Amino acid sequence: MQNELSIKFDFPEGILGFEEIKEFIIKDSAHKPFSIMQSINGEINFLVTSPFNFLETYFPNIEEKDWLDIQAENENEKVILCIINMHVKTYKEITANLKAPIILNKKN
Template sequence: MMLKTKYHGEVDINEAQILKFEGGIPGFVEEKEFAVLPLEENSPFLILQSAATPELAFVVTSPFLFFKDYEFDLDENTVEALRIEDAQQVQIMVILTVQDPFEKTTANLQAPIVVNEVTKQAKQVILNHPSYKTKHSIVQ
């Protein structure tokens, strides 16, 4: 499948790689399908690219690379919606707000993206954790 992207031009991806967001992403409820693409080779940063809207792409990363103590429990509705049967199926990503200079870049720890790697179902969840905000500096 050919996919027009914001950062990579046109790329050929396998449809089996498409993440399905049944309810969309908050603020983009009509956007139901995204591909995860590397930002660049050997980078910890990825691009969450809309399959429908080439201009819509988010820079994401694993929060555990920058926040070693980051943890939360998923509610039963999310576990059921994503058909999670084992914790090993789960990948967590957070959306970054990239700033110039890069040292000012922040991560949204309050609303991680949870992906079932087996079913490719995904959801951005909103946490009610007092320690997690929408803007955490990734440079400590």
């Protein structure tokens, strides 16, 4: 995701907990390796990153059906991101949601 431009993605069913928001853009952050996933209307922002930046042996439980649903036909089209949670009081505690990764098709 190293583009100067933002990349638009549609989530037809929304994201768990934010089902009413369907359209997001992903744009680079000044703080690598993180990116910003922002709703098109600008109301919601998520800090995201590839889990592979931190865990080389991460094996998410993503079924082939899920990749077919987003029409990802080969490994080059598949993107896996995790939402990052920064604890506001200290900003020293950072967690990543590895149980519910976001999957995207780079081509679509």
